[in-house]
Amino acid sequence: MTRSVIELTVSAEDHRVAWLATAAVGLSLVDAAVPSPLPGIKPGLANIVTLVVLARYGWSTAVWVSGLRVLAGSLLLGYFLAPGFFLSLTGTTLSLLTLGLARHLPARWFGPVSLSILAAFAHIGGQLLLARLWLIPHDGVFLLTPLFAGAALVFGTINGLIAAKLLAEPAPSETA
Template sequence: MKLHFTTNHQDHRVALLAALAITIHIIEAAFPSPLPGVKPGLANVVTLFTFLRYGWQTALQVSLLRVIISSLVLGTFLSPTFLLSLSGALLSLSSLFLLQYPFRQSFLHKYQPSAIGYAVSASITHMSGQFLVAWYFFIPHPGLFKLLPIFITFAVILGIVSGIITQLLINQIQQR
């Protein structure tokens, strides 16, 4: 029996964006981090770009594919790292969805934040989500919370950086 799939334009788009996100994720995993738990999170630029341009459904598909496939490639599938990655991805995407929700009203639409606002809120939820999962499941010790301010500081800075990258990317694409 021969399996036959028909793919449409949307599938091609998701595959392309997910491939890009997976590549960035894996390259980033190869570099050592100055502080365990802090990564630039450039793969999230792809997620954010997808979210702003194609909507949350596409972004969810790209994000889940990125988390699952890159964990298979890196050998961390179903490990604690995978759980942290997945919870961070899902929480940051839901924060993007919730942040955009009120601005879907037409009279509020012009106040919609740019990529930077979205990126900062996503990176803060990503970091705090991961932190809470790590604290709840792996290291349930109150002393861990002394690290939270440092992590959130990095999240804000790296969120601004990835927001600026995303905005420049969107500017470039709109000019074509």
């Protein structure tokens, strides 16, 4: 057997990121399968994983998991480097930045629900801005803002509740 020249050492952290990203990718596939009344309105179930990872393992792990999810999800669903990929990337980047700031809110008062709602708004805001600047250069895109914002509030709350529920349970022992 030819020995590989490059030796990759895989740390426990890498394993964890890979498993969590897999879970997030799985949820994005479920997301894509859910019929939507309007393109762009999705439950964003994968954000539950991001929220849990942010709370348990910190912001940089959350960035890794989200980034891998966007990349692998787009490859699996066939929109890698298509407009949808950049919309997804912009939304994810902005919501990660928002989460990075919002996680410093006092945890006694603001839980995963707040983080989820703020992230959902950042996500849709980023997507609308990119759509306005690049895909549909007309203010008509903003006509959809109330719908998107309403969906962000509803799904943000639901995802936040699910994340809070998961976080209320003890962390699973990592044997994988």
